[in-house]
Amino acid sequence: MKREIRFNLTLILAILAGIAVTFSGCKRKPELATLTTANVTEITINSAKTGGNISSDGGADITARGVCYGTATLPEITGQHTSDSNGPGDFTSDLTGLTASTKYYVRAYATNEAGTAYGNEVTFTTAAPVVATLTTLEATAISSNRAVSGGNITSDGGSAVTARGVCWSTAANPTLSDNKTTNGSGTGNFASDITGLTPGTTYHVRAYATNNIGTSYGNDISFTTSAVVPTVTTAAVSSYTRTSAVTGGNVTSSGGAAVTAKGVCWSTSTGPVATGSHTTDGSGTGSFTSTITGLSPNTTYYYRAYATNSAGTAYGVENHFTTSPVTVPEVSTSSVTSVGLTTASSGGNVTNDNGAQVTERGICYNTTGNPTISDTKIPSGTGTGTFSVNLTGLTSGTVYYLKAYAINSAGTGYGSQMVFSTSISDVIGNTYATVLIGTQLWMQTDLKTSKYNDNTDIPNVTVNEEWMVLTAPAYSWFNNTPSSVFGMLYNWYAVETGKLCPSGWHVPSDNEFKTLERHLGMTIAEADGSGWRGTNQGTQLKATTTWNPNTGTNTSGFTALGGGYRYGALGTFADFGVVTYWWSSTLHWDDTTKALYRRLDSTEGRVFREGVSKAGGKYVRCLKNQ
Template identity: 40%
Template sequence: MKNIFFKQFRFNRIVGNLFIFVLILQSCQPEENFPTPKSATIITEAVTAITGTSATSGGQISSDGGFKISTQGVCWDTIQNPTIGKSFSIDTSGKSEFTSELSGLSGGTTYYVRAYSTNVGGITYGNEEVFTTNVVPLMTTTEVTQITGNSAKSGGFITETFGAQITDRGICWSIKINPSVSDQKVSLGAGENSFEATMTNLKSGTPYHVRSYAITSEGDVSYGKDILFETQLVDFDGNVYTTVEIGEQVWMVQNFICTTYNDGTPIDSNDYTWNTADINQEYGLNYRWTATDNPNFAPEGWHVPTSDEWLTLFDIVDGEVNKLKESGTDHWNSDNGTNETGFTALGSGHIYGQPLKTETTWWSSTIDSGSGNPYRWAMNDNGEFYGGPWNGTGFIFSVRLIKD
């Protein structure tokens, strides 16, 4: 009994010593050295090339903190200690020394600028530089008037010169917001009086932006407020159409009535007709499908809708056709149209026995792969929608165009 106890004691002591030995060995193992992330160090370059609306600065990264730089640039504000939470640039050169343009500045305004860089250690900012933009004239853009399908008038006046000498003034325009003198423009020369000019060669049914401008003897450019306008949608014959946006589609509000292709070629008079009952010609022309298939049939930027585009329109209104019908009984027998969409469908009927105010039928540009016949789509006075391939391309129906 005594020997058993002694043996157990020796075993426990050996096990305990082994455990202590293992701990000592583990404590002697070298520790892995993981570097602590550090942010970069960057210096803000002095501001140069100062104008009334722009300037140039940059940065020089003196240390990347031991980690790759992920983003760099400059940030600016009209208050001290600007951050990338407001106006900033991103430099993509990958160089440790870089320059960036500060744009969209206001004339005669004090700005603060700092270079910045980011890595896994976070974002760091350089020293702060301060500068004041050049004083530029205050400009006002006047209302756009006399809008046609290819032209419009606008102008401006100089509210205050602040002593600057004006060497040129005029208007500039573009399909993009805030056009500049590098876009289309009309230059009216030196002067401080109000002015007006005509924009020409515009595209029919197209939104444009216009601004007045003035250039000083120092080369600074001042702009008036951006004004958005849209040219009239006009076909080759000079007929004017209005448009409506439904979902992501833009449709003409009227049925097509042009008798000339957009290249100036007359459409064969056998390929279109008015419904003889349409005495006041309110419902639009009816065309043979062969005429609508001509690539010059529609004004530039518009086309005869596909079947899928017709189906998309009806999906937008969840099959509730009355949302597409003109309200009242001027052009329908039943007063069930709400025209919530502004599409303004009229009961144009057709020459194959469907009287006015009972139905309207439009061509699509889609050909049925099986029969080779074109699709047509229709809605009736009861608010029902239906369609499918028609029996040949020589039949005559209404046309409603959709924007490309």
């Protein structure tokens, strides 16, 4: 049984082998594949996309497929080609590494047992070179004067990048004509260090890349540098007192942020700060002036300018100065008024205590000049301000010198010296103001006493005929009309008595008149002459009223009035408002029947000197004895 089974199996196997030999002898011979080349798309300067379609494998497996390409027609797989898997059907091929502006020939290929078949040939030309493609990197590591940026060149545009970097400006879209860095060549990422920036400033940055075609730029980015404290200088002190000083400064840079405060700070020790004593003098940049107040006298202060912004406070160079020391007070002397026989009024004004309290103020006076508080003084309170003082117990007909004074811890300050003279009176009680001219003390008005200084009467002769024949003393009023303004007219016989003026006073001599005239500017030669002499001495002597016309200035204080005269030969009155005369006590130099006089006219600026009959009626101006 076992042998039968083995035989049957052997027979079956033999039959199957025969069948296989029969079919093997009938198999088809393989052929080349059939395929087409796809159109070229997505053409760039250095790449393109194409492919093919294998519609028949030619009866054998496709073991390789792709495209071959080159710059000559009918490219083959022995040249440049792609390998794009195997098998029939569609496939895509990416061509890379191409040359810009170049014509290429392309054929799809397929390889099987029969060999390599090619599709139809297509051509294309790569794009021309362009500028590079790049982006700008965001700024990092930003400080007050630098930042880091850069770029990424993703394509050189078909032409080698020979220069790259970033350019920047405070305006958008900077170019190579602005500030720039240079950071090598080629494509890819690069970093750029941007320096020399201004604090607190917004900058725009673009990466750039240059090839043979030109320069291209990345996107515009912006960043702002951080602010710093301002830059400020300190001005020198231009003036100072005991309690104040004037200085200032100049903010030359804001530091990139708004300057919100500026001024000067000070201290009695070094390193003053703006949180201590300081001025506030506005905001912003530029120069400014600061007035420092509330200082102490004779003290050294340290000061410096400051400026504040959001970054902090900056200071200029520190300087120092010393305030003025306490000095004696400043005081002015008031005019002397209400001068009488034994009284007067004055005062002063303490305008500055000069750093220390005024503990006493008042007036001091004497009869010799330049009075001090060691002479007679009259205190009048303390402190600054005006004050007034009444003087009593003075001597009539006396020249006094007066000053205001003020005392503080530094000493005594004095005002300017005022000179005044008290009035005098005659025996019948008439009061006469006096005036000091040069060294001579004169009555300021003409004499009008009806009694001698021994209290005896002077005859009053009113009748013209009687007056003209007189050889004895007499007086009269002009036109026999008493006056409160004008003096009396006297003949020279009254002068000759030596008793006409109040005691201690006398009728001036011719030489004493000359002294007056010379003090007013007349030369010695002019004074010794006769007739009209000098220049404007008469104008200086004449009052500004009572003259017709009024041509006087009275700058001398003599106050001569245009009172007229009484003609000795006829006893008549004449020339009121036009002329005035005064007797001297001196006889004429070559005719003792005459006495010398002085005359002023309304229309004449000079002084007339001559002699005339003793009978003439003329005014008398008394002079204090020396």
